[in-house]
Amino acid sequence: MKDFAQLIRKLDSTNKTSVKVKALASYFNLASDRDKVWTIAILSHRRPSRPVNTTLLRQWASEVAGVPHWLFEESYHIVGDLAETIALVVSGKKEIDKPLAQVLDELIPLKKRSEEEKKNYVVEHWLGFSFYERFVFTKLITGGFRIGISQKLMTRSLSLATGIDEDILAYKLMGDWDPNTISFQELVLEKNKTDLLSKPYPFYLAYALEDEPENLGDPSEWLAEHKWDGIRSQVIFRNDEVFVWSRGEELVTDKYPEFSLLLEHIPNGTVIDGEILPYPKNSIGTFNDLQKRIGRKTVSKALLKKIPVILMAYDLLEWEGVDLREQPFEERRKKLEVLAEPLVPDSSIPLYLSGTMGFEHWSDFAAERDRAREKKSEGLMLKRKDSPYRVGRKKGDWWKWKVDPLTIDAVLTYAMRGHGRRSNLFTDYTFGLWNTTEDGERELVTFAKAYSGLTDAEFRKVDAWIKKNTLERFGPVRSVTPYHVFEIAFEGLAPSGRHKSGVATRFPRILRWRTDKSIEEANTLDDLKKLIP
Amino acid sequence: MENPLLAFTDKGIYCEQAGVYLDPWKPVDKAIISHGHADHSRWGHGRYITHERNVPIIEHRLGNIHSTGVSWGESFTVNGVRFSLHPAGHIPGSSQIRVEYKGEVWVFSGDYKTGDDGLSTPYEPVRCHAFITECTFGLPAFKWRPQEEVFRDINEWWAENRSEGKTSILFGYSLGKAQRLLKHLDTSIGKVYTHAAIENMNEVIRTFLPLPETSRITKETQRDELRGHLVLAPPSAHGSPWLRKMVPYETATASGWMAFRGARRRRAVDRGFVLSDHCDWAGLLESIEATGATRVICTHGYSDIFSRFLREKGLDARTEETQYEGELAEMNSTEGAEIT
Secondary structure (H helix, E strand, C coil): CHHHHHHHHHHHCCCCHHHHHHHHHHHHHHCCHHHHHHHHHHHCCCCCCCCCCHHHHHHHHHHHHCCCHHHHHHHHHHHCCHHHHHHHHCCCCCCCCCCHHHHHHHHHHHCCCCHHHHHHHHHHHHHHCCHHHHHHHHHHHHCCCCCCCCHHHHHHHHHHHHCCCHHHHHHHCCCCCCCCCCCHHHHHHCCCCCCCCCCCCCCEEEEECCCCHHHHCCHHHEEEEEEECCEEEEEEEECCEEEEEECCCCECHHHCHHHHHHHHCCCCCEEEEEEEEECHHHCCCCHHHHHHHHCCCCCCHHHHHHCCEEEEEEEEEEECCEECCCCCHHHHHHHHHHHHCCCCCCCCCCEEECCEECCCCHHHHHHHHHCHHHHCEEEEEEEECCCCCCCEEEEEEEEEEECCCEEEEEEEEEEEECCHHHCCCEEEEEEEEEEECCCCCEEEEEEEEECCCCCHHHHHHHHHHHHHCEEEEECCEEEECCCCEEEEEECEEEECCCCCCCEEEECCEEEEECCCCCHHHCCEHHHHHCCCC | CCCCCCEECCCCEEECCCCEEECCCCCCCEEEECCCCCCCCCCCCCEEEEECCHHHHHHHHHCCCCEEEECCCCEEEECCEEEEEEECCCCCCCEEEEEEECCEEEEECCCCCCCCCCCCCCCCCCCCCEEEEEECCCCCCCCCCCHHHHHHHHHHHHHHHHHCCCEEEEECCCCCHHHHHHHHCCCCCCCEEECHHHHHHHHHHCCCCCCCCCEECCCCCCHHHHCCCEEEECHHHCCCHHHHHHCCEEEEEECHHHHCHHHHHHHCCCEEECCCCCCCHHHHHHHHHHHCCCEEEEEEECHHHHHHHHHHCCCEEEECCCCCCCCHHHHHCCCCCCCC
8 A cells, every 4th residue: 555655646746647657567566466457447446346435434534523513524625635625634644555456355355344334444544544545545445546557558558568569458458347356467468368259449530620720631541530529439239248438448348229129230349439329309419419329227118219329330440250440431431331320220129320421621620520510410530531449548540620619708606616726726617698578677597607717817817816705605606707708608508497597507617717807798698598509 | 692702894804892803904093913815904994903024024015004013922911902913933923812801812824834944933733713714725735845845846846847948937826836935946956036926025034044045037137047946936927928048948836726727727836836825725724723722713715614624523603704815816916016
């Protein structure tokens, strides 16, 4: 635990990627095999299920620290991270020294123990660990190790330590493996993997296009397709079974039983990359519709009927058991079309083909992009015809080229402290639009929250202003004098009964601080409603 | 309670009986000043009464002002009100201000810390009926380690950078923090270079306190001559072109805010050392108890939370808005003028 906590401290105390990779690689060189497997699992978000709920942790921590519960909660709001708050308010001595793997071996069965046994174990370790060990130990319980280490960085460090190629490692670490049972030998070192059955390929992800498309060169080398707004997924057909993986590397087969139908039509040894889309009333629905499916572990018949899903196929990664990823996109597409075209006309089969388009001029691509909203897509994907299917987020061959967002000018009404690197700064904002009541009074109605889009310097300025212009405090939230106008961008909007404004916005964020506008010039709720398609 | 001995007005903390303000934030005729940081000693007052060590500091900052220096414990009376200054341990020359009238005693803490930093005259609790306290770090999440441990970490960091051929850049306030750091740096590792803002303040402090040797960075300073040594710089230098000369370097900030992982990442420094010139949670509670005060007024910092906690402990505690900024100013001074 000491070494792992030391590693986390090092990763935590630098912003330099090279230093992080070095620290991680030297840890991989020194740690025991079991600790290595657990480290890989934790850094790729495969933590054991939470053995103790956070309500209990908070209660015990305030008890052990000898502070009233409300004071612990206030501290938590300000620190912004529960494990960090606990590590800060509880004092301990360095007395316990045990390997990471042992701590996890002890934590996992804790889930089934009595509350008293849980408390004894957790408190004993809080008091027996140093600050960073206590922080890391509590993080192992609460989960969510967000310490600026992406899967990519972890894979790169492991590659540095083992000499195994990064892309091969990325593939080995994908999918469903259990850190409890797998050895480092099996997971990382062994050449022939026995259980590849359900394993997805690492997703190829695109960056947003920053410049004009003209800079991409000759349009004839490119294909465009619509960028659909659902869940990017891989559907795997092997051994007469279907496996559905989301981009977050989550096996979601059970959530989308529709796809078992495809087993009758698609042969073993096939992997399709596509987008799961809601398809109510035989047409593409909104992301709001899909959200009703995402949350459910088991799906009722009524919901299946109301909001069925389809797979919009983009790419073919495996065919007849052969990995196609090195073939040019154009070739893979041809095979995909051969496979999918006979199935698409049958509306009972939940497979559709995302159409690719080639144009002579970039202006034609742009015109197609302008039709995105009416086609219910988020914009275009641009893919080079000869591009292989790469691993992870890479620049060059694939670009996403989203439509310009919808925007509206709104008034800052409430602010809340941020989390993580923004704890202690007011960076989470609520925005209002003007509405005229029945009595003819103008009032600001909340329509969206946003916490991204300003620079650090702007956030500091707004934060300082908020601290001086607070009207009321509600725990971590403050209401402020309506004064500042911000241009808010969002991807789409839909009528909603759950929102006070009657409208739900998708992915709202701050586009600009309109210091040139007074609050009287901000938009009205009616302006917003006019944007509903 | 009619006419409290000290009242909070829009100009500052006011003793009506004496016609004197304590650390006012708007220009007044007569001001008693707790210490030299800019949010406590502002420009434009008719007279400044402060500790004698603070006189050269505020004259350096504010230029030609009418100032009077007094020593620790020396009392002076204005219209029947007795005033005296007592060490606050925050920075050199920092004082608590004791105010007594007809047997009633108030103490204004200014900024203070309970630990001895080896540079400032250590804090002494002063018995009083009412205590006006800062609570910059008034949360149980703040617990300072002994400064020896922190300085051991800082010196190890410097030695490690030196062994890698890098220059160490350590950010800290030019008044107080910089001299405290300087006092405890291990100069067997290398030389200490200073930013002009810090060196100018060092020259002032050296008139009454010995400080280790430093070299001022000027236009003539060469990159190679800095390598492996340590540079003390004000937080405002972070991210500025001034740092270009020091490449390759590692940066660190010494501040109480570095206790939070988020604060360090926001500052984008390579290392954060938790070192503050304010009280931590336990320090605040201990010193309030030592004053024996039954009435406590909490000013800058987590004042609402802290005063609620004190009320639950049975004290008559409340919050007053002031324009003091404590260490918050430090965190936000990456651009513009350095505030404290």
